Amino acid sequence: MGESETTGAAVADAAAIEVRGLRKSFGELEVLRGIDVTVRRGEVVCVIGPSGSGKSTLLRCVNLLEEPTSGTVRVAGTEVTDPEVDIDRVRRRIGMVFQSFNLFPHLTALGNLTIAQRRVLGRGRAEAEEVARHNLRRVGLTDKESGYPAQLSGGQQQRVAIARALSMGPELMLFDEPTSALDPELVGDVLAVMRGLADEGMTMLVVTHEMSFAREVADRVVFMDDGLIVEEGPPEQVVGAPRQARTRAFLSRVLDPAAAGGPESGTARPEPPAEPPGRAPEEVRKRPLR
Numbered sequence: 517m518g519e520s521e522t523t524g525a526a527v528a529d530a531a532a533i534e535v536r537g538l539r540k541s542f543g544e545l546e547v548l549r550g551i552d553v554t555v556r557r558g559e560v561v562c563v564i565g566p567s568g569s570g571k572s573t574l575l576r577c578v579n580l581l582e583e584p585t586s587g588t589v590r591v592a593g594t595e596v597t598d599p600e601v602d603i604d605r606v607r608r609r610i611g612m613v614f615q616s617f618n619l620f621p622h623l624t625a626l627g628n629l630t631i632a633q634r635r636v637l638g639r640g641r642a643e644a645e646e647v648a649r650h651n652l653r654r655v656g657l658t659d660k661e662s663g664y665p666a667q668l669s670g671g672q673q674q675r676v677a678i679a680r681a682l683s684m685g686p687e688l689m690l691f692d693e694p695t696s697a698l699d700p701e702l703v704g705d706v707l708a709v710m711r712g713l714a715d716e717g718m719t720m721l722v723v724t725h726e727m728s729f730a731r732e733v734a735d736r737v738v739f740m741d742d743g744l745i746v747e748e749g750p751p752e753q754v755v756g757a758p759r760q761a762r763t764r765a766f767l768s769r770v771l772d773p774a775a776a777g778g779p780e781s782g783t784a785r786p787e788p789p790a791e792p793p794g795r796a797p798e799e800v801r802k803r804p805l806r
């Protein structure tokens with residue numbers, strides 16, 4: 517943990533994430549049509565945009581859960597799109613948190629936090645449990661280490677999932693709508709944990725529909741539509757005073773869905789956007805450990 521928190525100028529030159537000319541097609545469908553985005557160390561970048569615009573695909577290309585069709589992705593200076601790269605090693609530096617928590621139902625919170633540490637990082641039980649307890653404390657769940665996922669609320673499960681990712685000592689964290697499957701009253705606790713991570717200097721790329729989070733926590737906001745970045749800048753600009761008509765239209769739908777005629781796209785809570793069919797099993801398939 518300590519060593520992954522980087523401050524100062526020494527590492528300022530190596531961007532945490534550097535995406536250049538990224539394109540991704542699924543068959544005939546071009547989902548990313550040339551994306552350039554940089555996340556510097558310690559920066560929090562929020563990605564917003566309508567359903568189907570390619571936000572999740574962008575995130576999934578960063579740790580090669582999807583293979584880009586063309587373009588390059590660098591994580592802390594390592595080109596992950598280089599066919600020679602040891603992608604497992606790169607992935608270990610990246611924590612990923614999904615909308616669905618993907619916890620192992622047969623393991624306690626503590627067990628969920630230690631299993632990958634032991635199997636992937638080769639840590640012994642005592643060390644893995646010490647790291648796990650430290651991270652359960654970070655997410656405010658010290659008293660839940662013996663709880664099974666079914667005994668935890670959705671918000672608690674998501675905080676366990678965040679603690680699990682943190683237990684691997686990631687240099688950066690990717691979040692894909694971490695709160696959109698949660699009941700509204702549980703969202704705040706998860707956002708508070710994320711805010712705490714941001715305050716500690718964690719580099720974060722966050723897909724979210726939580727505009728207040730984006731406004732308050734993001735250093736930059738990226739608005740995507742139809743596989744392209746339409747607008748990018750500080751939250752005061754992109755969320756507060758968008759320059760592009762498409763950004764304005766999206767925000768008016770998200771910030772006031774009732775007035776905008778329903779949740780057809782880019783829906784804010786309390787109606788989370790529908791997952792495209794066939795996606796959930798894929799996320800399950802690609803969860804960090806079997």
Ligand SMILES: Nc1ncnc2c1ncn2[C@@H]1O[C@H](COP(=O)(O)OP(=O)(O)OP(=O)(O)O)[C@@H](O)[C@H]1O
Nearest residue numbers: 542547566567568569570571572573574789790792
């Ligand atoms: N594995 C896949 N195979 C085929 N098409 C896919 C696959 N994954 C995503 N797509 C399609 O790519 C497009 C972009 O999907 P993506 O999940 O990146 O959008 P999104 O912006 O995250 O949307 P949402 O806000 O609903 O999560 C969609 O049309 C989706 O159906």
Ligand SMILES: [Mg+2]
Nearest residue numbers: 571572573692
């Ligand atoms: Mg998505």
